[in-house]
Amino acid sequence: MSSLHYHDVGINFGGVHALSGVSFDVRSGHVVGLIGPNGAGKTTLINVTTGVVAPTAGSVTLDDAPLSGRRQHQIARLGVARTYQNIRLFPRMTAIENVVVGATRIRRDPDLGAFVFLPAVRRARIELEEHARYLLHRVGVPRDEWETAASVMPYGSQRRLEVARALAMRPRVLLLDEPAAGMNPAETAGLQALIRSIAEEDVAVMLVEHDMPLVMGTCDRVAVLNFGELIAQGTPAEVSRDPAVVEAYLGSEAAQ
């Protein structure tokens, strides 16, 4: 059981308060939706969590371990996985290879073993690829794309591969940045089932999405950001009734 805590998190980009005073928790086994208009600071919160940028105020902790102040790869090694809104796969690696890199954190094969043809290294490689195929199947990447370079995969498959690669690290925390972008309703329904099944494996999941039916159907709780501030949080039903939320969304739509 782990849980992610945001405590009064703030970040300032040269005078722009991209986040301020953000506090909420994501507990393992739960899916927390993070919603808000464009530019509200959702991706920035994921970047703060994963050490891409350091918060200028407050702290992020995983159980009792502080995440803020650590570097990106150190946070990843603690079991914090993410997907990227602007897909960031390893372009010239195949789908399977991408997932194998995702498993870096949990690999235990002896590093010098390959030089002396240690059978354990070979076995580990076979197991890694086996697991990669299982994950690709689970997220729904078609089998005939598994050996394809990521850069030439269809957009939808690339999004799924992002999720498979993140799952490969056996994360304690999974941060999904708009995984449903570009999916049709049937695909979105499949994604909803997938996210629920991930949470059931005791992962703390944060889902950043603009697709409201998906958020409302998937999440245990929802947090709403607007101009970097948390304007509401609660169950999906509570949040969708909240006047401040309605106001933020209508306001932003009117402005567009």
Add this chain to the structure above:
Amino acid sequence: MEWLVHFYALHSKLIDQIGINAIFALSLSLTLQAGHLALANAAFGGIAAYVASLLSLSRGWPLSVTTLIGAAAAAAVGAVIGLPVTRLRGVFLAIATIGFGEIALIVENNLSITGGAEGLSQIPNETTTWKIYLVLAILAFFFWRLRRTRAGWAIAAVREDEYAAASFGIDPARVKFWTFVGSAAIAGIAGSLYAHENFFISPGDWGFSRMIDILVYCVIGGAASPWGAMLGAAIISLLPEVFRFLHDYRDIVNGIVLLAVVIFAPQGIAGLWSRDQRGRKAAAAAEGQSR
């Protein structure tokens, strides 16, 4: 058999040069595999060449010992400048490492122990063809197996996308630092072998033009592939010999061949093969989609 002996007698110098150039190419390919352009391999070769030559001149130590110490010295210098320099990105790293190479040349030109601009001569001629190719074979084995290690995966991931690599627990700074140090060590081996293959060395042997030669081996062969690097070294080292009959036009034809490779095979010669592979897979995937 007799033909072979004759051929070797005629071309042994060229065969040795190809081997040494291939080791230089491998040294650069290590940093290229991690996706960074560091251009100090010629300088590291020079540092090791001077260290090895001086030890062999003053102490009479054998080639194996002087080469190891020379390579260790290059790696040590690589570690010292690698700490600040590998934090730089892209063209800034290239410029900083070129600058380091120029500083090394100035030092070599002005120290009395290195013989100044005259360099060192009467270096024992201990390098033999089999020793060069034994080292090359060991290094080729190392690179072949490296891809199957966790370190090899980390190197490839950093080359593809260092930010994404970091978000899976790989420390790009560490990968860049160690590939830089390893690259310096391998360049050092090549430099020591070169020194013991030629009767004398001078600062001019380790200048920018040599670095460009090494870069051309890798670009022509295929930047991120150790096999491509070795192949590129062999082809580029052979070109002047092949076109010898062209006399004064030789350099022009050399240049045309290089341009042709860069234009028609931007991934290098090794890339022709793998591009074809990935292309076929992509086509197969597209077909699968339309079904």
